[in-house]
Amino acid sequence: MTTTKTNIALAELAEKGADADLLKQMIQYVAQRMMEMDAENLCAASYGERNPERMNSRNGYRERLWETRAGSVDLKIPKLRKGSYFPAFLEPRRTAEKALAAVIQEAYVQGVSTRSVDELVKAMGMSGISKSQVSRLCAEIDERVHAFLNRPIEGDWPYLWIDATYLKVREAGRIVSVAVIIAVAVNTDGVREVLGMAIGPSEAEPFWSGFLRSLTRRGLRGVKLVISDAHEGLKAAAAKVLKSTWQRCRVHFLRNALAHAGKGQRQVVLALINTVFAQETQDAAILQWRSVADQLRAKFPKLAALMDNAEHDVLAFMSFPKAHRTQIHSTNPLERLNAEIKRRTDVVGIFPNDASITRLVGALLLEQNDEWSLQRRYMQLEGLQSLSENQAARLSAVVS
Numbered sequence: 001m002t003t004t005k006t007n008i009a010l011a012e013l014a015e016k017g018a019d020a021d022l023l024k025q026m027i028q029y030v031a032q033r034m035m036e037m038d039a040e041n042l043c044a045a046s047y048g049e050r051n052p053e054r055m056n057s058r059n060g061y062r063e064r065l066w067e068t069r070a071g072s073v074d075l076k077i078p079k080l081r082k083g084s085y086f087p088a089f090l091e092p093r094r095t096a097e098k099a100l101a102a103v104i105q106e107a108y109v110q111g112v113s114t115r116s117v118d119e120l121v122k123a124m125g126m127s128g129i130s131k132s133q134v135s136r137l138c139a140e141i142d143e144r145v146h147a148f149l150n151r152p153i154e155g156d157w158p159y160l161w162i163d164a165t166y167l168k169v170r171e172a173g174r175i176v177s178v179a180v181i182i183a184v185a186v187n188t189d190g191v192r193e194v195l196g197m198a199i200g201p202s203e204a205e206p207f208w209s210g211f212l213r214s215l216t217r218r219g220l221r222g223v224k225l226v227i228s229d230a231h232e233g234l235k236a237a238a239a240k241v242l243k244s245t246w247q248r249c250r251v252h253f254l255r256n257a258l259a260h261a262g263k264g265q266r267q268v269v270l271a272l273i274n275t276v277f278a279q280e281t282q283d284a285a286i287l288q289w290r291s292v293a294d295q296l297r298a299k300f301p302k303l304a305a306l307m308d309n310a311e312h313d314v315l316a317f318m319s320f321p322k323a324h325r326t327q328i329h330s331t332n333p334l335e336r337l338n339a340e341i342k343r344r345t346d347v348v349g350i351f352p353n354d355a356s357i358t359r360l361v362g363a364l365l366l367e368q369n370d371e372w373s374l375q376r377r378y379m380q381l382e383g384l385q386s387l388s389e390n391q392a393a394r395l396s397a398v399v400s
Helices: 002-014 022-043 095-109 115-123 131-149 205-217 232-242 250-258 263-277 282-297 301-314 322-328 332-348 354-374 381-399
Strands: 058-068 071-080 159-171 174-186 192-200 225-228 245-248
Touching: 022 058, 022 071, 131 354, 159 322, 159 332, 159 354, 174 205, 174 332, 174 354, 192 205, 192 354, 205 232, 225 232, 232 245, 245 250, 245 301, 250 263, 250 301, 263 282, 282 301, 322 381, 332 354
Parallel strands: 159 225, 225 245
Antiparallel strands: 058 071, 159 174, 174 192
16 A cells, blocks of 8 residues: 555656656655655554554654755654654764764853854754763764874875964863964875864964974975964974975965055055066065065165065075965965864854864864865976975985
């Protein structure tokens, strides 16, 4: 009887032909039928069937809107008199969404949530969350995130971008700001990957050295250029641990430079400095840099002094292949990633602990890395191979 009803229902859908809603209706029908079959198995009896072996019975439905690629589908999830039921096909979420849920739940359970977080918890259908449920969800996410953040690093990675995002966390009863450091690199195959992250004080050299050493222990090698904002601790650590050149983010430098000029003069100053970056060679760029600094010295002495001190750090990228310069002169390649991290972390506001930061940000980085792996090569191979060949030649010279 059940098979006959199923065939009739599917035939009715098929008769609709090329109706725009046909796919959505078929998804709805199949999903609803799967839930009915699950409920029958849990009850050990069909709906309304008298059966001495019946283990449970129905108790109505609860409605749920399911977002699919075919559109929003209205579902009626069967309710049971004993226990609960939730269809397995609605369970999977993206790792970052699970992480976000776990962080919110953890904050909620520990009593550090705000009204907005409480409302979000309810909107996500997570009311009545227990500590054991939070622990299980967190353990599942943490295992994947830590495996990703501690995976072996293979091959040479000529370019390494490092940037910091600042988040608030509770620490010993106080709310403090911490830096979340993210490292992204490109290997000699032109592939971009997230290599790691760390939480700590952004200006302390021991922290930077520890982070870079953790990357080298995992196999990081062949770094020629580290690109970041003006962190003196990182600059020293890059030279000491990686023996690499440091590139000061050009975009951040320009912001710092324009702060020394009045609003009405910034466009002129910016145009002058940009003439430096229009040069074809490093030598020409250095000459133009010094010429611009001298032109600005009388009217903007602090700006000229800033240029004098930053010359080598801002122009470091000019000694690398021209094809790569637009990507290595700043931390801009990380801007979209940082924006997504801020969007997700702003929902939480104040994190209950460092582990919850690692959980959420690490899950986002894992997702981003998966997306990058499906995209085309990030950089041209020719210049990257020459960098690797130059390194091999230098190593050969040292051995001989």
